[in-house]
Amino acid sequence: GIQVEQSPPDLILQEGANSTLRCNFSDSVNNLQWFHQNPWGQLINLFYIPSGTKQNGRLSATTVATERYSLLYISSSQTTDSGVYFCAALSGAGSYQLTFGKGTKLSVIP
Amino acid sequence: DAGITQSPRYKITETGRQVTLMCHQTWSHSYMFWYRQDLGHGLRLIYYSAAADITDKGEVSDGYVVSRSKTENFPLTLESATRSQTSVYFCASIQGLGGNSPLHFGNGTRLTVT
Numbered sequence: 001g002i003q004v005e006q007s008p009p010d011l012i013l014q015e016g017a018n019s020t021l022r023c024n025f026s027d028s029v030n031n032l033q034w035f036h037q038n039p040w041g042q043l044i045n046l047f048y049i050p051s052g053t054k055q056n057g058r059l060s061a062t063t064v065a066t067e068r069y070s071l072l073y074i075s076s077s078q079t080t081d082s083g084v085y086f087c088a089a090l091s092g093a094g095s096y097q098l099t100f101g102k103g104t105k106l107s108v109i110p
Numbered sequence: 111d112a113g114i115t116q117s118p119r120y121k122i123t124e125t126g127r128q129v130t131l132m133c134h135q136t137w138s139h140s141y142m143f144w145y146r147q148d149l150g151h152g153l154r155l156i157y158y159s160a161a162a163d164i165t166d167k168g169e170v171s172d173g174y175v176v177s178r179s180k181t182e183n184f185p186l187t188l189e190s191a192t193r194s195q196t197s198v199y200f201c202a203s204i205q206g207l208g209g210n211s212p213l214h215f216g217n218g219t220r221l222t223v224t
Binding site for chain 1: 141143145150151152153154155158160166168169198200202207208210211212213214215217218
């Protein structure tokens with residue numbers, strides 16, 4: 001099955017700083033999503049982005065499908081951005097398994 | 111309210127007991143999933159379902175059983191709980207696997223097997 005790797009595994013930011021999280025995947029994808037798990041354990045869908053660029057407030061994501069990676073940008077970080085960010089990918093027809101990376105743990109300090 | 115709900119939120123059980131975790135979604139989504147989350151392993155797929163009465167195994171299905179007699183419900187049963195099944199369990203649903211269809215998660219069930 002598809003392999004999904006995320007980097008960095010841990011990231012500490014000062015409030016107001018910008019950051020880029022990366023997700024590499026081993027096969028072509030027709031479904032790529034980013035999630036935020038907050039400190040209370042809730043998993044929130046941020047983006048569905050198998051290709052192209054999307055923006056939602058201070059967050060944006062870009063997937064370059066031909067090069068098999070996706071980036072999540074967080075600008076002007078806030079303490080509420082803390083948590084773990086996961087990407088998940090689904091490859092090819094006939095597969096129903098969204099495979100998750102191991103996540104990037106982000107800590108934003110005031 | 112619309113959404114995906116899991117019950118119970120917390121469960122403590124003893125080794126060897128049967129436990130059922132419930133998942134209910136109100137969107138009539140076709141696909142439903144069960145994941146477990148453990149430190150160092152991220153989210154791993156236990157079982158998934160493409161529609162009512164269609165289920166299939168994921169990466170870590172041993173010791174688990176699912177059913178889906180109705181589109182909105184997808185219960186997960188641990189037939190004889192073991193300590194290695196102590197974990198946080200998440201149910202998720204999605205309308206389709208292509209197209210602009212986000213995956214939505216329930217709030218999770220924290221299971222402890224003593």
